[in-house]
Amino acid sequence: MSKGVLIVTGGSRGIGRATVLLAAARGYDVVFSYVSDEAAARSLVAAVEAAGGKAVAVKSDIGSEADTLALFAEADRHGTLVGLVNNAGVVDLPARMDEISVERLERMLRINVIGSIVAAREALKRMSTRHGGKGGAIVNLSSAAATLGSPGQYVHYAAAKGAIDVFTLGLGREVAAEGVRVNAIRPGLIDTDIHASGGIPDRVAQLRESIPMKREGTAEECANAILWLISDESSYTTASVVTVSGGR
Numbered sequence: 001m002s003k004g005v006l007i008v009t010g011g012s013r014g015i016g017r018a019t020v021l022l023a024a025a026r027g028y029d030v031v032f033s034y035v036s037d038e039a040a041a042r043s044l045v046a047a048v049e050a051a052g053g054k055a056v057a058v059k060s061d062i063g064s065e066a067d068t069l070a071l072f073a074e075a076d077r078h079g080t081l082v083g084l085v086n087n088a089g090v091v092d093l094p095a096r097m098d099e100i101s102v103e104r105l106e107r108m109l110r111i112n113v114i115g116s117i118v119a120a121r122e123a124l125k126r127m128s129t130r131h132g133g134k135g136g137a138i139v140n141l142s143s144a145a146a147t148l149g150s151p152g153q154y155v156h157y158a159a160a161k162g163a164i165d166v167f168t169l170g171l172g173r174e175v176a177a178e179g180v181r182v183n184a185i186r187p188g189l190i191d192t193d194i195h196a197s198g199g200i201p202d203r204v205a206q207l208r209e210s211i212p213m214k215r216e217g218t219a220e221e222c223a224n225a226i227l228w229l230i231s232d233e234s235s236y237t238t239a240s241v242v243t244v245s246g247g248r
């Protein structure tokens, strides 16, 4: 029997993809978004269906409120929303803050902060008992950058993820009595394409030795923590951030 509908933003690749696969295997009907790589989205739907699960791909830019409303409207067609994984996120090419443009700052904050907040707002309208919902769980994607600051590379990204930490704390407490738990995971260095999109394809190899466990993490290790926070197994955990970083 279906556990209900789970939305995963940016679900087509990386940590989102692993989360979609695990959630579908555990019985959630997954509605996930992507923004450009339609082939990756299609192949993920096929992989989920081949394993007997259900997944729906929606092209939806998390930086656009209209797209996010359309993503939730599509999810509504598939059943009751029980969870949201605010996974979609971007890095940027390395830059010092004395050379950053407002355009780059706005893109970073619109996608990584405002996008997650707007999606959480839509989830609350459906899940909070204050709005007649039956409860649910939200998991945000923070980053070890929020505690390290990423000097010389991505201070603006780190600041955006710091905002996600505070948002998780505040919203978790705001809706704790309304049946909705809000948590985050804080990945360290995870082996995905995000490092190449940030202009440093060998970033993981460069920094591997600095990780106490001496290895990068996998998208699946992040998905395991995300699904624990979505599930009732974490029923007394809210307003918390779980670090998944090999000790970094």
Ligand code: NAP
Pocket (backbone or CB within 6 Å): 009, 010, 011, 012, 013, 014, 015, 016, 033, 034, 035, 036, 037, 038, 040, 060, 061, 062, 063, 086, 087, 088, 089, 090, 091, 111, 141, 142, 143, 144, 145, 186, 187, 188, 189, 190, 191, 192, 193, 194, 195, 197
């Ligand atoms: P990734 O491999 O680059 O995948 C990003 C996913 O997000 C793709 O499915 C992409 O869709 C989608 N996406 C990008 N921009 C989007 C937008 N504007 N609207 C909707 N979807 C969008 O990234 P990842 O490494 O899995 O990272 C996932 C999350 O974990 C991010 O929030 C990231 O900041 C965080 N994180 C990652 C690491 C790490 O080491 N990998 C560490 C700490 C935190 P397309 O396929 O269509 O491009």
